[in-house]
Amino acid sequence: MTTLSSYGPPGGLTDLSDFGRKAWDVFVSDNIDAAIKGPDPAEVLNDGPRSQFYNLTKTDTAPDAQTATVSWTAFPRLLKVNSTSDLQRWKKAEASRKVQDEYCEWSVTRTNGKITRATFTCEGPEYWDVLAKTSPETVLRLYRRHISPDVQEGDLFVNGAYDRFNKWNSTTTNGAMHLIQKNNTLAAEIELAAAATLRRVIDGTELTAEQELIKCSRYGQAERNSDPHIGGSVNALARQKADISLADPVGLYFDGLSTEGWETPDGSDPQSYWSYERGDAEHRVRAVYEVPANKGFTVGDITINGRALQFGAQIADFITIKLVAVACRFGQSTTAPQTACRQDSPAELARPEEAFVASAFSAYGYLGTAPGQALRPTRNA
Amino acid sequence: MPEEFSERRRATAWLRRTAGPSFDDRAEGPAEEHLDDDLGPGHPALGPGRLYRRVSGADRHAREVTPQELDTLGDPMATLFFRRNAFPMSVQELLDGLPAAPGQPKVYLVSEAGTIPPDAAPHLRRDIRFAITYAVQGNEADLLISTGANSDPRTTFLQVASWDERNEVFNYYMRVTPSWVWTGSSWDALAAPSRGKGCFDSHINGSVVMKELKQPWLNWQSQSAAIQLAEDDPLREDPLYRRVIGAENLEPTVRSQITRWTRGRLRAVTDGGTVQHPDHLLRQLFTTTTVNLTSTATQSAAVRPDDDPLHLPMGFWLNNDALLDDLELEVDAAVPAAPAALYTEGLDRFGFRLEEKASGFSRPGDTFFAFVVPEAALEDNAVIRALWQQGLITPKFAAAALMVDFPNPVFSADRARLMRYVPTEATAAAGLGDRIAERIVAAAGQLPADSPEGRFAAHWSRPEDTWRADFAQRLTAYLEHVQQRITTADGFDDYVRLAESRRRQFKAMKLHEFELTLPVTDIPETAPTLRMREDATVTALTAQP
Numbered sequence A: 001m002t003t004l005s006s007y008g009p010p011g012g013l014t015d016l017s018d019f020g021r022k023a024w025d026v027f028v029s030d031n032i033d034a035a036i037k038g039p040d041p042a043e044v045l046n047d048g049p050r051s052q053f054y055n056l057t058k059t060d061t062a063p064d065a066q067t068a069t070v071s072w073t074a075f076p077r078l079l080k081v082n083s084t085s086d087l088q089r090w091k092k093a094e095a096s097r098k099v100q101d102e103y104c105e106w107s108v109t110r111t112n113g114k115i116t117r118a119t120f121t122c123e124g125p126e127y128w129d130v131l132a133k134t135s136p137e138t139v140l141r142l143y144r145r146h147i148s149p150d151v152q153e154g155d156l157f158v159n160g161a162y163d164r165f166n167k168w169n170s171t172t173t174n175g176a177m178h179l180i181q182k183n184n185t186l187a188a189e190i191e192l193a194a195a196a197t198l199r200r201v202i203d204g205t206e207l208t209a210e211q212e213l214i215k216c217s218r219y220g221q222a223e224r225n226s227d228p229h230i231g232g233s234v235n236a237l238a239r240q241k242a243d244i245s246l247a248d249p250v251g252l253y254f255d256g257l258s259t260e261g262w263e264t265p266d267g268s269d270p271q272s273y274w275s276y277e278r279g280d281a282e283h284r285v286r287a288v289y290e291v292p293a294n295k296g297f298t299v300g301d302i303t304i305n306g307r308a309l310q311f312g313a314q315i316a317d318f319i320t321i322k323l324v325a326v327a328c329r330f331g332q333s334t335t336a337p338q339t340a341c342r343q344d345s346p347a348e349l350a351r352p353e354e355a356f357v358a359s360a361f362s363a364y365g366y367l368g369t370a371p372g373q374a375l376r377p378t379r380n381a
Numbered sequence B: 001m002p003e004e005f006s007e008r009r010r011a012t013a014w015l016r017r018t019a020g021p022s023f024d025d026r027a028e029g030p031a032e033e034h035l036d037d038d039l040g041p042g043h044p045a046l047g048p049g050r051l052y053r054r055v056s057g058a059d060r061h062a063r064e065v066t067p068q069e070l071d072t073l074g075d076p077m078a079t080l081f082f083r084r085n086a087f088p089m090s091v092q093e094l095l096d097g098l099p100a101a102p103g104q105p106k107v108y109l110v111s112e113a114g115t116i117p118p119d120a121a122p123h124l125r126r127d128i129r130f131a132i133t134y135a136v137q138g139n140e141a142d143l144l145i146s147t148g149a150n151s152d153p154r155t156t157f158l159q160v161a162s163w164d165e166r167n168e169v170f171n172y173y174m175r176v177t178p179s180w181v182w183t184g185s186s187w188d189a190l191a192a193p194s195r196g197k198g199c200f201d202s203h204i205n206g207s208v209v210m211k212e213l214k215q216p217w218l219n220w221q222s223q224s225a226a227i228q229l230a231e232d233d234p235l236r237e238d239p240l241y242r243r244v245i246g247a248e249n250l251e252p253t254v255r256s257q258i259t260r261w262t263r264g265r266l267r268a269v270t271d272g273g274t275v276q277h278p279d280h281l282l283r284q285l286f287t288t289t290t291v292n293l294t295s296t297a298t299q300s301a302a303v304r305p306d307d308d309p310l311h312l313p314m315g316f317w318l319n320n321d322a323l324l325d326d327l328e329l330e331v332d333a334a335v336p337a338a339p340a341a342l343y344t345e346g347l348d349r350f351g352f353r354l355e356e357k358a359s360g361f362s363r364p365g366d367t368f369f370a371f372v373v374p375e376a377a378l379e380d381n382a383v384i385r386a387l388w389q390q391g392l393i394t395p396k397f398a399a400a401a402l403m404v405d406f407p408n409p410v411f412s413a414d415r416a417r418l419m420r421y422v423p424t425e426a427t428a429a430a431g432l433g434d435r436i437a438e439r440i441v442a443a444a445g446q447l448p449a450d451s452p453e454g455r456f457a458a459h460w461s462r463p464e465d466t467w468r469a470d471f472a473q474r475l476t477a478y479l480e481h482v483q484q485r486i487t488t489a490d491g492f493d494d495y496v497r498l499a500e501s502r503r504r505q506f507k508a509m510k511l512h513e514f515e516l517t518l519p520v521t522d523i524p525e526t527a528p529t530l531r532m533r534e535d536a537t538v539t540a541l542t543a544q545p
Helices: A018-037 A077-081 A086-095 A125-134 A136-146 A186-195 A210-217 A226-239 A312-316 A358-364 B030-039 B067-072 B076-080 B091-096 B186-190 B247-269 B278-286 B320-326 B340-349 B378-389 B395-402 B413-421 B432-444 B452-460 B467-486 B489-507
Strands: A066-073 A105-111 A114-121 A243-246 A253-257 A274-280 A283-290 A319-328 B051-053 B106-110 B129-134 B143-148 B158-164 B169-176 B179-185 B291-294 B353-356 B361-364 B373-376 B530-532 B538-540
Touching: A018 A125, A018 A186, A066 A226, A077 A086, A086 A312, A086 B320, A105 A312, A114 A312, A125 A136, A125 A186, A186 A226, A186 A243, A186 A319, A210 A226, A226 A243, A226 A319, A253 A274, A253 A283, B030 B169, B030 B179, B076 B158, B076 B169, B091 B129, B091 B143, B091 B158, B106 B247, B129 B247, B169 B186, B169 B247, B179 B186, B247 B278, B247 B378, B278 B378, B278 B395, B278 B413, B320 B378, B320 B395, B320 B467, B340 B489, B373 B489, B378 B395, B395 B413, B395 B432, B395 B452, B395 B467, B413 B432, B413 B452, B432 B452, B467 B489, B489 B530, B489 B538
Parallel strands: B051 B179
Antiparallel strands: A066 A319, A105 A114, A114 A283, A243 A319, A253 A319, A274 A283, B106 B129, B129 B143, B143 B158, B158 B169, B169 B179, B291 B373, B353 B361, B530 B538
């Protein structure tokens, strides 16, 4: 195998101009380089460098390369743990995008209280930042196609800057164009994967379980589905002394929807009402669950194990999200394990929504913030 | 795999020996004993290329299935293999004989020792099993296979539950080399002669089983935890192992399978407007026919005294699935959470450890995920929901029953007492609940108000427009009491003892197959069985008249 020439847009999306594609490549590559380097040792101890993590555009991927798909359930585990019943957690999840923190967010359309359409997205916000900077007219066109023909430019851009949290993308009822929950960023995904390549041998025992690893390495929150599972899976590859990266195109993707136990009023296949609207066949980033009008029933008439489908959150229970890691040079890494857990100062924890590395544009005449000045993305509680 | 467990699960909890190479009271080895268990004493020698039947409790011993009997079996094992004279002798042969289908098979991995690092216990037998599902017809799985993973596929156990769409039942099979044995259908799980026997010691109500059904799917490879293998474990090269996906995908499959059988069962037993065995249905409301196992979502070994409070599983406190989800009682309380320090200190104080007497293995600490306890089973709750959805009882009747002794969601002697008012003979389906309620209310007139009958009668008398709010208010108050007590050392210790008491009740069930499923403690074996009270205090269970 050879070195990758450039990082492609997530999902193989074709919205970006040539300029935008270059900016995206820089964004991903810079974030990966920053993640390899790790935090400043003067401020954070035992968390770098992550020399088993590598940049596909700068380091060769060896012939023994294997890919590893890591998948998890889209419904937020934190809500599950903190709710007394399914009904309660579904209501909570439907109340705010702020709690949809498993790299999947959704919005539901209802008619007379009954669900007619549920839209799910796993597109990272950074892609939309790049798109808005390089092709703002495309952003407006996509919003009008996928959210509502009523979307106006002024709804999306404030003083010329794209507003991730615009009114068409900030609620659970008015549309979901891309991820906005503060931890749902691609930069956080990259940082998490890189940090998880650090092996931890504490008091002579190598940590191997998801929760003890995440508590020691602090690359996310232990009670999510995604963070500890991604970290644990990546670390398992690291323990095989392999070099690891995120496969191109770097992104979060739908792994699938299971409809076992679902029943439609007319006996039709409930899976047939699930469709993908964005992303290539292997990298789906936008999905819709909707029954065609001519069927004579709606999503809300479908039952799951005898219970009516009342919340988009019930669908999220059956959705899995994935990322794909690539590992090679098995058995060859000479990186010594860390013998202590990460220690850092609270000031080092950044709000991930601020984590877009604006330097992605620096090489092309846009914002010139140096990479070192960018806030570090971390999956926070 | 040693010969003694040939074609059998190594169910360590069933072994009566403490250690050593042989049973102390058996002249014959376990392999022969198990074969007799499965095929019946005096069974004929099995010939290759034939299907036998032996329903434990109903058939004295195995005999060959007749062509007519074979014709009645409509599941994929019968139609794709046995009727075509095909008898796969390994899981791979079985899978090779199935029509190709996208995304199939789905392979899962389970082991009670799976999260114990191999290098920490190199001599511990890990008994890793594959659970495999296959959707042969349509999108729903209709073939569910259980087999040993880290052992010879031709000698390890190979068991199949196969959905028969025509008859709306599962058929159960096991390979006994050189042939296969049909061990019964879902109906045999309910029939008195075979109930609880043979494969129905686990498939208690005729459905497929996944004890650890909910997140974090204790013992299963899942998004919550990985089963760990040694670097050189040959299982890594197994094509089936390479297909393993997380148990989070198996949960919806099992839920769907249970719903499917429950629906078919209700349809059949209420055909013509008459219920043949009302007690068979209502025992799933009033008694604990089986359980699921639930736990916190937190890895026990990772808990530190200064961690955030530990949310103990809701199913420990009440039957939240039935009361809060199905019956939609809206409680206004949080999930009870214990100070982490009380949990970590409790591990030492109560001597928590994992122990496998069969091998002499022991190590301090709780199960991988903290605080595992039995909870009300989906199998039972699915029947309760189906009963009121189909009008045999009302939601209020179900709630009135479940609110009797609700702080004890499993193994409640008080609720079980109400079974005596359930007719055992065929009776009209319409109004069944009302007639049972009349009997209980009539009996309550002669009994103390705090008797189970008296409490049911009080619940039943609640006005139609307020019973939900009334019950929800009581549940809320109860959970608030729990939260107050769980933050105290005495209160938390009471709940540890209560959990252990319930675990011991589960251990008495045949469903408890593997010693490493649950922790053991220093709480004396002679300690009384405990029950929770509505004020969130714990007391010894007293015998009832």
